[in-house]
Amino acid sequence: MFRDIFTTYDPGEVxxxxxxxxxxxxxxxxxxxxxxxxxxxxxxxxxxxxLLEMMARRSAAITRQRFGSVVQLYAPLYISNECTNRCVYCxxxxxxxxxxxTLSEDQxxxxxxxxxxxxxxxxxxxxxxxxxxxxxxxxxxxxxxxRDTFAxxxxxxxxxxxxxxxxxxxxxxxxLTLYQETYDxxxxxxxxxxxxxxxxxxxxxxxxxxxxxxxxxxGIGALLGLSDWRVDGFYTALHGLYLAGAYWRxxxxxxxxxxxxxxxxxTAPVPVSDRDLVHLICAVRIILPxxxxxxxxxxxxxxxxxxxxxxxxxxSAGSKTDPGGYSGLEAGDGQxxxxxxxxxxxxxxxxxxxxxxxxxxxxxxxxx
Amino acid sequence: xxxxxxxxGPLIIADRTFGSRLFLGTGKFSSIRAMExxxxxxxxxxxxxxxxxxxxxxxDDELLTSVQRFADIQLLPNTSGARDALEAVRLARIxxxxxxxxxxxxxxxxxxxxxxxxxxxxLKAAEILVKEGFTVLPYINADPILAKRxxxxxxxxxxxxxxxxxxxxxxxxxxxIRIIIEMSGVPVVVDAGLGSPSHAxxxxxxxxxxxxxxxxxxxxxxPVLMAGAFRTGVEAxxxxxxxxxxxxxEEAEASSPLTGFLR
Numbered sequence: 001m002f003r004d005i006f007t008t009y010d011p012g013e014v015x016x017x018x019x020x021x022x023x024x025x026x027x028x029x030x031x032x033x034x035x036x037x038x039x040x041x042x043x044x045x046x047x048x049x050x051l052l053e054m055m056a057r058r059s060a061a062i063t064r065q066r067f068g069s070v071v072q073l074y075a076p077l078y079i080s081n082e083c084t085n086r087c088v089y090c091x092x093x094x095x096x097x098x099x100x101x102t103l104s105e106d107q108x109x110x111x112x113x114x115x116x117x118x119x120x121x122x123x124x125x126x127x128x129x130x131x132x133x134x135x136x137x138x139x140x141x142x143x144x145x146x147r148d149t150f151a152x153x154x155x156x157x158x159x160x161x162x163x164x165x166x167x168x169x170x171x172x173x174x175x176l177t178l179y180q181e182t183y184d185x186x187x188x189x190x191x192x193x194x195x196x197x198x199x200x201x202x203x204x205x206x207x208x209x210x211x212x213x214x215x216x217x218x219g220i221g222a223l224l225g226l227s228d229w230r231v232d233g234f235y236t237a238l239h240g241l242y243l244a245g246a247y248w249r250x251x252x253x254x255x256x257x258x259x260x261x262x263x264x265x266x267t268a269p270v271p272v273s274d275r276d277l278v279h280l281i282c283a284v285r286i287i288l289p290x291x292x293x294x295x296x297x298x299x300x301x302x303x304x305x306x307x308x309x310x311x312x313x314x315x316s317a318g319s320k321t322d323p324g325g326y327s328g329l330e331a332g333d334g335q336x337x338x339x340x341x342x343x344x345x346x347x348x349x350x351x352x353x354x355x356x357x358x359x360x361x362x363x364x365x366x367x368x
Numbered sequence: 369x370x371x372x373x374x375x376x377g378p379l380i381i382a383d384r385t386f387g388s389r390l391f392l393g394t395g396k397f398s399s400i401r402a403m404e405x406x407x408x409x410x411x412x413x414x415x416x417x418x419x420x421x422x423x424x425x426x427x428d429d430e431l432l433t434s435v436q437r438f439a440d441i442q443l444l445p446n447t448s449g450a451r452d453a454l455e456a457v458r459l460a461r462i463x464x465x466x467x468x469x470x471x472x473x474x475x476x477x478x479x480x481x482x483x484x485x486x487x488x489x490x491l492k493a494a495e496i497l498v499k500e501g502f503t504v505l506p507y508i509n510a511d512p513i514l515a516k517r518x519x520x521x522x523x524x525x526x527x528x529x530x531x532x533x534x535x536x537x538x539x540x541x542x543x544x545i546r547i548i549i550e551m552s553g554v555p556v557v558v559d560a561g562l563g564s565p566s567h568a569x570x571x572x573x574x575x576x577x578x579x580x581x582x583x584x585x586x587x588x589x590x591p592v593l594m595a596g597a598f599r600t601g602v603e604a605x606x607x608x609x610x611x612x613x614x615x616x617x618e619e620a621e622a623s624s625p626l627t628g629f630l631r
Contacts, residue, residue, distance in 0.1 A: 070397075248479050290481040362420055363449065364420045
């Protein structure tokens with residue numbers, strides 16, 4: 001399990017290595033075939049900041065060789081915003097007086113068909129973390145209803161037991177996304193005040209359980225703005241390298257969610273600038289040449305367009321974060337504010353203008 | 369067996385004659401248009417399409433129809449993404465049902481990082497697909513015994529890799545590919561890793577029957593120009609092979625012969 005590796009790294013030492021790295025180490029790390037932990041530290045270091053252009057060039061070149069000039073499109077579909085956790089940064093925090101809603105199976109299918117009509121063949125099913133509102137069997141039932149219509153179905157739901165993930169995989173779910181939010185245990189404790197999510201290691205082991213259950217894609221990420229992005233970047237990369245080795249049949253995906261304004265009025269304690277975000281993406285690409293890197297509609301349109309060629313291989317478009325949002329149900333409130341409000345067709349057109357092929361389907365229902 | 373390897377005649381695979389020995393992959397292009405132009409410039413008559421990229425429910429799928437528009441091109445659907453025999457067989461069957469024909473490039477690559485083929489599952493899938501009437505072109509590591517086993521199972525070719533897919537590293541498996549070429553009774557197509565026209569020429573000089581190229585063309589600054597360059601490289605390599613390359617010598621020719629005293 002990743003926890004066995006995670007616990008061997010002393011966070012203080014990691015921080016010292018990152019902040020103590022020099023320019024020569026960064027230059028070596030940028031061109032290293034397979035970066036070791038010291039090189040990973042160097043890539044996230046302040047010493048790498050002035051070398052961002054060199055990193056961006058390397059990152060773009062690696063991505064082009066490995067993935068070509070294509071960007072895969074997907075859409076999130078929120079089944080529910082009910083949640084038992086008290087995460088101070090999240091709109092779904094159980095203490096927040098928002099309108100709560102859980103869609104029926106039929107309503108989910110209606111939402112999905114709207115996304116299908118817009119061209120999507122890859123969808124990501126999301127819930128809050130309330131297993132009574134949306135039990136495992138309910139997610140599996142939805143997957144069985146959608147599996148023949150979509151090429152790929154992923155979930156971003158509450159962490160489950162291995163057997164439960166197995167139930168989802170058997171029902172046609174092929175991808176799992178589970179963000180650790182932050183790898184800094186002190187920050188983690190401070191921002192997760194109640195609910196099952198307070199258990200750092202239950203969550204940390206989640207991608208392992210997904211790997212054991214046989215998901216074809218395992219998505220990880222840190223919520224940017226909670227803690228020092230350089231340190232979280234190091235652990236995210238380490239986590240990705242570990243998963244790619246331990247579950248060699250699965251593809252690793254890394255996302256870069258930056259904290260956005262959400263109901264509850266939380267503001268990011270450690271804001272991550274646009275430049276930092278680009279640095280993080282390029283470093284992760286250099287360390288994980290084969291990982292899918294994803295950038296969501298949390299980011300504004302101009303920035304998404306500019307970052308795209310540097311290493312991004314997957315993008316959401318036209319997203320709604322409120323359950324029933326695509327059908328205009330107005331049943332419940334959203335998780336966070338969407339920044340890029342363009343339609344899927346507009347995003348696809350932008351991708352083409354940037355010299356990339358927007359790909360709606362890059363998987364198949366026969367492959368699960 | 370209708371095909372006799374190593375001759376100077378045209379390339380024949382499963383009773384179809386090919387005028388070009390350059391096969392093309394269709395992934396990684398920046399647009400369908402760029403892909404179409406590269407196909408045209410390459411002169412290729414066999415083009416592979418990943419079924420995972422094709423919307424098989426949609427008869428007007430843009431990728432598929434754009435390849436099918438080329439009248440002289442043999443469509444070669446591939447099973448990229450399949451991690452075992454069962455998935456590959458399912459993909460091939462659905463593709464045939466949906467009108468993609470019965471040729472299939474069999475790819476069973478359980479490892480999404482290096483996309484290396486699983487020999488056990490590839491052989492299993494090949495045996496099933498051949499029995500079901502498919503024309504099977506399997507992507508394999510450069511393993512001469514596996515190549516023979518696949519040939520015995522009835523595959524139309526074998527497609528050993530030069531180096532991992534997309535790596536542009538050229539022919540790193542040269543010794544084993546030479547053995548495969550020597551032993552094979554079916555056409556040998558060097559697939560994957562060919563990063564430049566000189567790599568393709570090298571494969572053809574070695575006696576490969578054809579090569580398959582994707583990344584090096586699709587990600588070139590000018591894919592059309594690169595497609596033409598590969599076309600020329602393949603033709604040059606084949607001409608050299610047919611002309612009969614002089615064998616390289618391991619020792620220098622001594623100016624004073626060692627056996628001169630015998631005269």
